[in-house]
Amino acid sequence: MKVLITNDDGIDSPGLAVLARIALARGFDVVIAAPERESSGASASITGAEEDGRLLVSLRKPPGLDVDVASYGVRAAPGLITFAAAYDGFGAKPDLVLSGINRGQNTGHAVLHSGTVGAPLTGTTHGIPGLAVSLASADPQHWDTPVPYVEAALDWLLGSGLRDRVVNLNVPDVLPAEVRGLRQAPLAAVGVVQGTVHELDEGHLQLTYADVAERGDAGSDAVLLADGFATLTILRAPVFDLDPSLPEHEGPLVA
Helix, strand or coil: CEEEEECCCCCCCCHHHHHHHHHHHCCCEEEEEEECCCCCCCCCCCCECEECCEECEEECCCCCCCCCCEEEEECECHHHHHHHHHCCECECCCCEEEEEEEECCCCHHHHHHCHHHHHHHHHHCCCCCEEEEEECCCCCCCCCCCHHHHHHHHHHHHHHCCCCCEEEEEECCCCHHHCCCEEECCCCCCCCEEEEEEEEECCEEEEEEEECCCCCCCCCHHHHHHCCCEEEEEECCCCCCCCCCCCCCCCCCCC
């Protein structure tokens, strides 16, 4: 099985090596391709830097990777990296996308903006299932705590046969023995942070962020994670909603 490992924190994040070790232990063929610079908040963006029509790629290894694995720093958002991989950009098309381990949680409706989640969601539009992994700290101290939860999520995902889904895994940044368990959870209605827009003067706006005090709905991913549980949520790329009440018309409309 060919596995693409990427993230939105950049090629210098140690979370990449953790996922690589898990994939290699399963005998998977691994390639790492991650943004050369941090791309947090990139969602499924397919932006990148080109030179003479070529995407800028360099040979780079993440810290802690002590095995011989093809590894690249790419001047692109993680969504574009996955898109390129789907068209044999980093060897053969991958069978699976592993994204993370992210610094900080990806819970609630804010996953819409996450590059960690956007990368595997891009993969699902090409028939590649994915797993997004996040550790609930901006400065994680327990990079190995997610390992058994990644293993459990992978077992389920690969056993399900689903190729149009992403499993979103969030793990508390605590010692392994301190995790209270693993729970399936819906997305919280609130995100981790809230933005506020201030008008400075005509034509200029300032956007500031603050932590959200409200914890959200009981049983949601954000609440369970805050209570010490690892959480799993199934996500899928946007799909249309067939609504028979939408207006239709034969021939051109006249204003």
